[in-house]
Amino acid sequence: MNFIRKLTVRSCVYRNFSVSAANNANYSCKLLVVGGGSGGCTIAAKFARRLKKDSVIVLEPSSEHYYQPLFTLVGAGVKRVAQTRRSAQSVLPQNAKWVQDAAASVNARDNCVTTAQGHVIKYEYIVIAVGVENDYAKVPGLLESLQDERSGVSSIYAAEYCENTWRDIKNFKGGEAIFTYPDTLIKCPGAPQKIAYLAESYFTKANVRSKTSVTYNTCLPVIFGVKKYAEALLKVVERKKINVNYKTVLKEIHPDRREAVFFNTADKTKEMTMRYDLLHVTPPMKTPEFLSSNKDIVDAAGYLCVDKYTLQHTKFPNMYGIGDCTNTPNSKTAAAIAKQCYVLEQNLLSSMQSAEPSQKYDGYGACPLLTSYNTCILAEFVYDGVPHETMPYDQARESAIAYYMKRDLFPFLYWHFMLKGYYHGPEFVRNIVNPFAK
Ligand code: UQ1
Secondary structure, three states: OHHHHHHHHHHOOOHHHOOOHHHOOEEEEEEEEEOOOHHHHHHHHHHHHHOOOOOEEEEOOOOEEEOHHHHHHHHOOOOOHHHHEEEHHHHOOOOOEEEOOOEEEEEOOOOEEEEOOOOEEEEEEEEEOOOOEEOHHHOOOHHHHHHOOOOOEEOOOOOOOHHHHHHHHHHOOOEEEEEEEOOOOOOOOOHHHHHHHHHHHHHHHOOOHHHEEEEEEEOOOOOOOOHHHHHHHHHHHHHHOOEEEOOEEEEEEEOOOOEEEEEEOOOOOOEEEEEOOEEEOOOOEEOOHHHHOOOOOEOOOOOEOEOOOOOEEOOOOOEEEOHHHEOOOOOOOHHHHHHHHHHHHHHHHHHHOOOOOOOOOOOOEEEEEEOOOOOEEEEEEEHHHEEOOOOOOOOOOOEHHHHHHHHHHHHHHHHHHHOOOOOOOOHHHHHHHOOOOO
């Protein structure tokens, strides 16, 4: 049995040879998009419009699609998780075929993907857009704490737990509030500190700040990777009297004693145990197993190997990658995907016409760093931490307009334009609001 399943997976032998033959189907398509999140949905929309009906297949197991950038505001009590959710059916393009299943293996040499249910999908071109997932198991005690309503432990990094962050912040009566940042690549590297700033603001409003100590323990040696914004954020930290411990990583949680154990990245034997009343965890993250275990197409860390400018796979020219699962050294944010989707569209079209990809992704990423319930630092930058701002003011300044853009404008752009393939980042906004910028 096992042998036959392996054969099926490895060489994409068709259904007659497969173990659960009766239920298996074979599909073939011009373009297979693996993943129906921000990147997958956007790319599928673009190509479903360009190609004949059902030439595009989207492989996505989830019936729901979330606008994750709002999870921070869910954690802060400004939005409900229901406002971040739409059915996958309603956001995936009508003209594409949705196979509701997960990828189990990609065979880049034979141009086919096997699904968890044993279906085989043949493709001419493939876009991998599977994102990253939370690796709860890496921190003993984390999952059981998240699942326990009274633990005081929560995370804005999951649809099922982000409302619990608000519950914990709202019910907080003073004591130790700790916020963490893990020792893996993560999506939205600003969110772990944004939620600390919002919590601190709420504690002040609720008159519990004076009996509260707020601590941010980050794996990184700096508060933020782009110097211009790091300087501004250090002032925020100072004003809010938040204790920041650098190179400090959550190792383990003991929910029974409400204790969290941290280690120092410079000397892993140096451990520190901290008691908490509220613990917000940014979990370690990883790419899905079917991807990270496929050494043909990933780097040592398990991320899809693509050219950081063209987004084309480094070994397989009919394969592209977009979003959080690729090894491009940009900040993993929705704004990055907006820019990437234009580059990928143009380059994949070139590949389909047997030409070389020529568009280049500049590493654009944006991070609206909420610093209170009405202020935000709107960081925008390209590769190598070079600021690249859209608005006609110094975006390192905390501003109300950036807060309302984050809360109301970006979700609107996302649902109505980006997912439909019509939004490529703020260049057009820049041309309107800042027409004389270089
Ligand atoms: C953006 O375009 C975008 O996409 C919808 C976001 O969503 C998450 C953002 O957070 C940001 C910052 C941008 C950039 C847009 C402007 C107008 C600066």
